[in-house]
Amino acid sequence: xxxxxALLQGILMGLLFALVSLGLTVIFGVMDIVNFAHGEFxxxxxxxxxxxxxxxxxxxLIALPVSAVVGALLGLASYYWFIKYLLRGxxxxxxxxxxxxxxxxQYFAMFLFSADYRMIDKGLLVGKSLSVGxxxxxxxxxxxxxxxxxxxxxxxxxxHKTKTxxxxxxxxxxxxxxxxxxxxxxxxxAIAWAIxxxxxxxxxxxxxxxxxxxxxxxxxxxxxxxxxxxxGGFGSIKGVFFAGLLVGILEMIFPVxxxxxxxxxxxxxxxxxxVYLAYFIIVVVRPQGLFGWKN
Amino acid sequence: MEKLKDALNFSDFSKAERIGLIIxxxxxxxxxxxxxxxxxxxxxxxxxxxxxxxxxxxxxGGYGGQVELGKAQYVGIGSYTVALMxxxxxxxxxxxxxxxxxxxxxxxxxxxxxxxxLKGHYFAIATICTSLVLKDIFxxxxxxxxxxxxxxxxxxxxDFLYMQFKSDTYYYYFIMALFYIGLFxxxxxxxxxxxxxxxxxxxxxxxxxxxxxxxxxxKIKAYSIASAFVAxxxxxxxxxxxYIDPASTMELSLSIKxxxxxxxxxxxxxxGPIIGAAFLVPLDRFLGSxxxxxxxxxxxxxxxxxxxxxxxxxxxxxGIWGIIEQFRKRxx
Amino acid sequence: MSFLTVENIVKDFGxxxxxxxxxxxxxxxxxxxxxxPNGAGKTTLFNCIVGYHRPDSGKVTFREKDITGFKPFxxxxxxxxxxxxxxxxxxxxxxxxxxxxxxxxxxxxRNTARGEALHVLGDLAxxxxxxxxxxxxxxxxxxxxxxxxxxATKPALLMLDEVASxxxxxxxxxxxxxxxxxxxxxxxxxxxxxxxxxxxxxVSQRVIVLDYGEKIAEGLPADIVKNENxxxxxxxxxxxxxx
Numbered sequence: 001x002x003x004x005x006a007l008l009q010g011i012l013m014g015l016l017f018a019l020v021s022l023g024l025t026v027i028f029g030v031m032d033i034v035n036f037a038h039g040e041f042x043x044x045x046x047x048x049x050x051x052x053x054x055x056x057x058x059x060x061l062i063a064l065p066v067s068a069v070v071g072a073l074l075g076l077a078s079y080y081w082f083i084k085y086l087l088r089g090x091x092x093x094x095x096x097x098x099x100x101x102x103x104x105x106q107y108f109a110m111f112l113f114s115a116d117y118r119m120i121d122k123g124l125l126v127g128k129s130l131s132v133g134x135x136x137x138x139x140x141x142x143x144x145x146x147x148x149x150x151x152x153x154x155x156x157x158x159x160h161k162t163k164t165x166x167x168x169x170x171x172x173x174x175x176x177x178x179x180x181x182x183x184x185x186x187x188x189x190a191i192a193w194a195i196x197x198x199x200x201x202x203x204x205x206x207x208x209x210x211x212x213x214x215x216x217x218x219x220x221x222x223x224x225x226x227x228x229x230x231x232g233g234f235g236s237i238k239g240v241f242f243a244g245l246l247v248g249i250l251e252m253i254f255p256v257x258x259x260x261x262x263x264x265x266x267x268x269x270x271x272x273x274x275v276y277l278a279y280f281i282i283v284v285v286r287p288q289g290l291f292g293w294k295n
Numbered sequence: 296m297e298k299l300k301d302a303l304n305f306s307d308f309s310k311a312e313r314i315g316l317i318i319x320x321x322x323x324x325x326x327x328x329x330x331x332x333x334x335x336x337x338x339x340x341x342x343x344x345x346x347x348x349x350x351x352x353x354x355x356g357g358y359g360g361q362v363e364l365g366k367a368q369y370v371g372i373g374s375y376t377v378a379l380m381x382x383x384x385x386x387x388x389x390x391x392x393x394x395x396x397x398x399x400x401x402x403x404x405x406x407x408x409x410x411x412x413l414k415g416h417y418f419a420i421a422t423i424c425t426s427l428v429l430k431d432i433f434x435x436x437x438x439x440x441x442x443x444x445x446x447x448x449x450x451x452x453x454d455f456l457y458m459q460f461k462s463d464t465y466y467y468y469f470i471m472a473l474f475y476i477g478l479f480x481x482x483x484x485x486x487x488x489x490x491x492x493x494x495x496x497x498x499x500x501x502x503x504x505x506x507x508x509x510x511x512x513x514k515i516k517a518y519s520i521a522s523a524f525v526a527x528x529x530x531x532x533x534x535x536x537x538y539i540d541p542a543s544t545m546e547l548s549l550s551i552k553x554x555x556x557x558x559x560x561x562x563x564x565x566x567g568p569i570i571g572a573a574f575l576v577p578l579d580r581f582l583g584s585x586x587x588x589x590x591x592x593x594x595x596x597x598x599x600x601x602x603x604x605x606x607x608x609x610x611x612x613x614g615i616w617g618i619i620e621q622f623r624k625r626x627x
Numbered sequence: 628m629s630f631l632t633v634e635n636i637v638k639d640f641g642x643x644x645x646x647x648x649x650x651x652x653x654x655x656x657x658x659x660x661x662x663x664p665n666g667a668g669k670t671t672l673f674n675c676i677v678g679y680h681r682p683d684s685g686k687v688t689f690r691e692k693d694i695t696g697f698k699p700f701x702x703x704x705x706x707x708x709x710x711x712x713x714x715x716x717x718x719x720x721x722x723x724x725x726x727x728x729x730x731x732x733x734x735x736x737r738n739t740a741r742g743e744a745l746h747v748l749g750d751l752a753x754x755x756x757x758x759x760x761x762x763x764x765x766x767x768x769x770x771x772x773x774x775x776x777x778x779a780t781k782p783a784l785l786m787l788d789e790v791a792s793x794x795x796x797x798x799x800x801x802x803x804x805x806x807x808x809x810x811x812x813x814x815x816x817x818x819x820x821x822x823x824x825x826x827x828x829x830v831s832q833r834v835i836v837l838d839y840g841e842k843i844a845e846g847l848p849a850d851i852v853k854n855e856n857x858x859x860x861x862x863x864x865x866x867x868x869x870x
Contacts, residue, residue, distance in 0.1 A: 100604030219547065488740070502714075504679075504703075
């Protein structure tokens with residue numbers, strides 16, 4: 001029973017994790033850059049919904065597009081004002097560059113919003129739950145899971161069915177060939193960053209319904225996203241979806257196991273340790289990801 | 296003997312650099328008489344400590360070109376070994392610190408073996424992961440004080456065996472000695488076989504392999520040397536602060552700072568980590584005490600800090616030393 | 628037993644067979660050319676021997692030692708040196724330092740390594756550029772640096788991947804001279820991939836021809852140019868007309 005419940009909760013979280021990781025894998029696929037600031041896009045997405053709710057009393061659910069737009073603009077701004085210049089340098093500079101961006105955004109948030117933990121306490125779904133048989137779901141988490149799935153599907157459709165999306169995929173497969181076909185790499189990169197920022201911003205908007213917003217919240221989720229992306233195979237969209245689900249389930253079910261066998265060492269404190277370990281083991285043992293897909 | 300000569304031989308540097316080193320050394324030696332307030336001494340100790348960390352990182356990160364972002368775990372290993380052995384069994388610093396180095400080196404081999412199957416981003420993230428796992432464990436492990444950390448017993452009298460002194464000046468000279476050992480070691484290292492091989496690996500791994508270099512083994516060796524350096528610094532932190540916890544010794548931000556100082560100063564250069572630390576430590580400290588203290592300005596110091604990283608990585612990935620060298624070349 | 632024996636090498640890149648059942652042998656002191664059209668599997672074959680790829684099946688024996696599946700650094704230590712078709716243009720090390728890395732393969736002492744590197748550089752007439760970085764040099768010199776680096780590891784067999792491409796006729800002439808000298812004076816066995824037909828035919832004592840991953844001919848240069856399969860596969864009309 002406990003396990004079934006954890007499984008269901010895990011799936012909901014997993015859908016959200018998949019959405020969080022989606023942008024990271026898209027950007028990696030198109031540009032071979034790992035964006036450390038990805039978690040900070042999420043954090044600012046969280047804050048945008050929080051403040052929309054706080055100042056204008058907009059329901060967090062309705063304010064969701066705000067977070068997506070904020071995320072996408074942030075992605076675009078980062079690309080045009082910063083990342084573009086990093087591309088000229090070696091890979092090590094790119095890593096440090098996005099790292100700098102991460103720190104910058106963290107402390108920018110700290111400066112603007114202080115280090116306080118903030119959570120939304122009123123809203124259409126906040127605090128309400130739905131019971132189905134023996135299972136009780138928080139509406140906020142249910143909404144997060146379902147809307148994440150929808151958003152993921154939309155992006156998936158965009159990438160596979162529209163002209164721009166296909167161009168993006170082509171760039172991801174072979175940059176040089178794509179540029180010969182008349183695809184403008186620079187524009188593709190910008191689109192990747194917009195999608196990356198938009199999806200993760202929206203994920204933040206969903207997350208803030210049931211999780212604290214604070215300036216350093218990003219690091220935790222970026223690590224989860226790294227694990228998902230590694231698990232799914234760097235650059236793979238299909239892969240990251242299932243990897244997200246898997247990590248979500250793992251994260252929920254792990255403490256349950258610990259509880260069942262009565263071990264403190266498998267307690268909830270360690271649920272993210274498992275994620276880090278999972279990343280480590282996966283990239284060492286199977287660097288192509290668990291599923292080995294590359295679209 | 297030959298090695299010692301190599302370590303003390305700075306003759307392949309330009310005259311300006313050698314004079315700079317002498318002036319800098321004189322400054323370091325006389326600092327306690329000329330500049331010392333308790334705040335400035337603290338800043339200087341931090342500067343020397345981070346130079347030491349940065350020099351260690353420079354082996355694998357600078358010369359070897361591997362983006363290593365998990366050095367904090369070795370700070371943790373070094374400081375916890377010293378602290379725990381002192382608390383549990385009253386082991387003197389001079390015994391526990393070498394043991395700390397041994398543990399760090401042993402651990403680095405165990406972790407390095409799988410770690411160096413990885414390259415690029417995969418590697419960088421994996422190093423973060425290993426460090427965070429260790430921190431999580433220490434954060435929840437009651438035997439070692441969990442997140443509360445541990446306090447070292449304070450002796451009534453200054454005690455050289457346990458490295459306990461009343462005045463910071465003693466700590467200053469101690470870390471300065473470690474700094475010079477590190478500097479001389481690095482001066483030898485950059486000219487050693489391993490140093491050359493690492494630079495080749497950084498330039499072109501395929502070519503390096505074709506020249507008989509066992510890439511993975513070379514990286515592991517450099518990684519363990521870096522870990523030893525960092526563990527020494529960690530041991531010093533334990534006796535200097537007399538209190539350690541996972542947050543101050545194993546935090547991700549510490550790993551970043553270590554890598555960053557070397558990068559910012561100029562990776563793969565002997566002076567790089569020192570310049571980086573000379574720049575960032577005071578900046579960090581003064582900005583922190585000047586801006587951080589004022590209400591409503593929290594975070595500005597780190598924003599400036601992060602802005603610098605961004606500018607350097609976008610415009611001069613070879614760091615401050617790279618900029619200096621660029622100017623010098625133009626002068627020719 | 629031959630100096631280098633390659634038996635039934637197969638390398639398949641997920642359905643694309645780059646090397647199909649290739650066998651040949653090289654004797655000590657020979658100069659062997661390996662030719663074939665683009666995509667014939669020449670570089671793959673090199674990589675299978677040197678260890679950048681692990682052959683799916685087959686066996687490589689060098690000086691009576693089974694080196695199949697050895698890593699590149701192990702084959703180098705066993706005595707096989709190689710150069711690359713495309714030399715990565717790097718900014719991190721000077722020419723001398725590059726060659727010293729090669730010497731360090733056989734010694735731990737810096738002064739010995741330096742002495743040997745200088746010797747190799749002198750031998751290839753590269754003394755003048757020893758303090759330059761690779762990116763500051765013209766391509767002909769870069770190639771020679773690659774060669775010097777490999778020579779510094781003191782190989783018994785040197786495998787050269789298109790040393791002459793991108794060079795002008797005078798430079799090619801120089802390289803040919805150099806290779807002959809290395810072969811006769813230093814007793815180094817040479818195995819070279821080459822595109823420039825004139826050069827292969829001039830320098831090689833024996834030529835192996837690959838096409839679509841298969842060995843289609845092997846023999847003396849004079850016979851190879853007359854071989855019908857070879858003409859069809861590779862030499863094409865242009866060279867055939869010239870005969």
